[in-house]
Amino acid sequence: MMLNSAQAVSDVTKEVGNAIELQGIKKHFYDKDENIIQVIKDITLEIKNKEFISIVGPSGCGKSTMFNIIAGLMQPTEGKVKVLGEDIVSSTGHVGYMMQKDLLFPWRTIIENVSLGLEVKGMTKKEREDIALDYLAKYGLADFAHAYPSTLSGGMRQRVALIRTLAMDPEIILLDEPFSALDYQTRLVLEEEILGILRDFGKTAVLITHDIGEAIAMSDRIAVMTQRPTCVKKIYDVGLAVELGSGMKARADHRYNDFFENIWADLDIQIGRDS
Amino acid sequence: MEMVQIEKVSKDSVNKAKKKLSPFIIHNLSRLGIIITLLAVWELAAFLKWINPFLLGSPSGIWDETVRLIQSGQLYTDMFATVYGTILGFVIGSLLGSAIGLLLWYSKTLATIIDPFVVALNGLPKIALAPMIIIWFGSGMFSKIILASIATFIVALLSAYQGTHQIDSNLVNLMKSLGSSKGQIFKKVVIPSSLPWIISAFRLNIGFALIAVIGGEFISSDKGLGRMIFVAGNLFNLNVVWVGVLSLMAVAIILYVIVSKMENRLIPWEDSKRQKEN
Numbered sequence A: 001m002m003l004n005s006a007q008a009v010s011d012v013t014k015e016v017g018n019a020i021e022l023q024g025i026k027k028h029f030y031d032k033d034e035n036i037i038q039v040i041k042d043i044t045l046e047i048k049n050k051e052f053i054s055i056v057g058p059s060g061c062g063k064s065t066m067f068n069i070i071a072g073l074m075q076p077t078e079g080k081v082k083v084l085g086e087d088i089v090s091s092t093g094h095v096g097y098m099m100q101k102d103l104l105f106p107w108r109t110i111i112e113n114v115s116l117g118l119e120v121k122g123m124t125k126k127e128r129e130d131i132a133l134d135y136l137a138k139y140g141l142a143d144f145a146h147a148y149p150s151t152l153s154g155g156m157r158q159r160v161a162l163i164r165t166l167a168m169d170p171e172i173i174l175l176d177e178p179f180s181a182l183d184y185q186t187r188l189v190l191e192e193e194i195l196g197i198l199r200d201f202g203k204t205a206v207l208i209t210h211d212i213g214e215a216i217a218m219s220d221r222i223a224v225m226t227q228r229p230t231c232v233k234k235i236y237d238v239g240l241a242v243e244l245g246s247g248m249k250a251r252a253d254h255r256y257n258d259f260f261e262n263i264w265a266d267l268d269i270q271i272g273r274d275s
Numbered sequence B: 001m002e003m004v005q006i007e008k009v010s011k012d013s014v015n016k017a018k019k020k021l022s023p024f025i026i027h028n029l030s031r032l033g034i035i036i037t038l039l040a041v042w043e044l045a046a047f048l049k050w051i052n053p054f055l056l057g058s059p060s061g062i063w064d065e066t067v068r069l070i071q072s073g074q075l076y077t078d079m080f081a082t083v084y085g086t087i088l089g090f091v092i093g094s095l096l097g098s099a100i101g102l103l104l105w106y107s108k109t110l111a112t113i114i115d116p117f118v119v120a121l122n123g124l125p126k127i128a129l130a131p132m133i134i135i136w137f138g139s140g141m142f143s144k145i146i147l148a149s150i151a152t153f154i155v156a157l158l159s160a161y162q163g164t165h166q167i168d169s170n171l172v173n174l175m176k177s178l179g180s181s182k183g184q185i186f187k188k189v190v191i192p193s194s195l196p197w198i199i200s201a202f203r204l205n206i207g208f209a210l211i212a213v214i215g216g217e218f219i220s221s222d223k224g225l226g227r228m229i230f231v232a233g234n235l236f237n238l239n240v241v242w243v244g245v246l247s248l249m250a251v252a253i254i255l256y257v258i259v260s261k262m263e264n265r266l267i268p269w270e271d272s273k274r275q276k277e278n
């Protein structure tokens, strides 16, 4: 059943070619005094099926807002969003969204947190706990399966949130700074893991990160955003990880530094303007 | 990893044993000492007529009455009546109130409409309703249960409703992004995240239920600790009044402890949070 429906969805996306299409997206909020806060000026972006794209941009420019719109949690003020070829009205569960905060449910044990999405899908307890345990074992968290989140470190919690997103087996994965609370080594290991999973299962991934190196090491493309109100400033075609087979090799490649300098320059100007 | 855990556990239990034993004994011995001294002074004062035992009672008199009331079965009957009415009223009022408070999460309109009524009822000392309730439902157990239910209902409702307002909207968003229905969000986010508020109302409510039942028994009843105290007071039988008051104290403590134990059961995650903070 599960496989069939996933198959059906990917057939649709093959025809369309784009996993996500943002057309002329604008978004503003109102503050307490009813003043308009323009957050997204205009984003038009096509994210191809099975692509890995990273979004880098200054803090507070509207990256998480863009994710909320793609996930169907927020309506854009103007513009059109298509996910897997369909207009998005509300969330469907096809998009796995790992939010910026490691949002674990404090009243659920780790294994219950990981199996949350599967529970919503209506899987039986046995099925979902088997899947969750597999993932937990793989990421060295099996010992903590029955602990409550409050007893885990920040890095561990972030890993649990990541596992929860992966365990859902979504077509598209949105990762909002998923590695920010991890130490450098774990980060590198997890980057490789994620790349492996995405490659093996043919997923589309969008990653928000402040770490330019991470974006270069993992992405097919990188979109650099401007200061708020934001739009796409530049798109880089990278693809080192796919070409060379791993993020590690991408980091060692001579083109890595060129990308780094260019992207840094793009961002640097904006930080300069900010202060 | 396992090694570390085992080491931690054994260390904890050693610490506990070391820390707990000596202060535990010292504290309780001191408490016992205070009580014995107090009783001895009281008894002596009554015996030597420094105080009027007719107006204050005396430990030996209280003891005699306790034995008499236990042997006649009256203490048991009265205590049972009070405890039964309290627990039943508490359970009915708290559960019904919590359920309705939670369900108001579904409809903001309904919540807004009934808000002033709830506030008005909440401000009213529920015991003022006792004469009416007793006229309508008689002076038996039933009216006491109703009284205790009313006394606990509003507190439970308000508390649960407040709980639904403290929900982390990010958790709701996360549930939505997983494609869940409103019912699923209610069950998996609204209820558990309001539970600490509901439980804290329980702790207040067990006291409110007891007050309501005792108050009702004062006004009109055929049994209960409240009636025992009230009748003995009218007869200036102070020793019996003391038996009633002390039994009531014991009942209150036991009920409170039971509800607190329930708290650890129902919200274990709060417990592990506390343990980590310690």
Ligand SMILES: Nc1ncnc2c1ncn2[C@@H]1O[C@H](COP(=O)(O)OP(=O)(O)OP(=O)(O)O)[C@@H](O)[C@H]1O
Binding pocket: A029, A030, A031, A037, A039, A058, A059, A060, A061, A062, A063, A064, A065, A066, A100, A228
């Ligand atoms: N619901 C909201 N109401 C009002 N303002 C909002 C709301 N959500 C976001 N904003 C504002 O929109 C701007 C962009 O927020 P957003 O979280 O998208 O930034 P970001 O790029 O993800 O930043 P960071 O890199 O720090 O995570 C911020 O100034 C924020 O205050």
Ligand SMILES: [Mg+2]
Binding pocket: A063, A064, A065, A100, A176
């Ligand atoms: Mg953000």
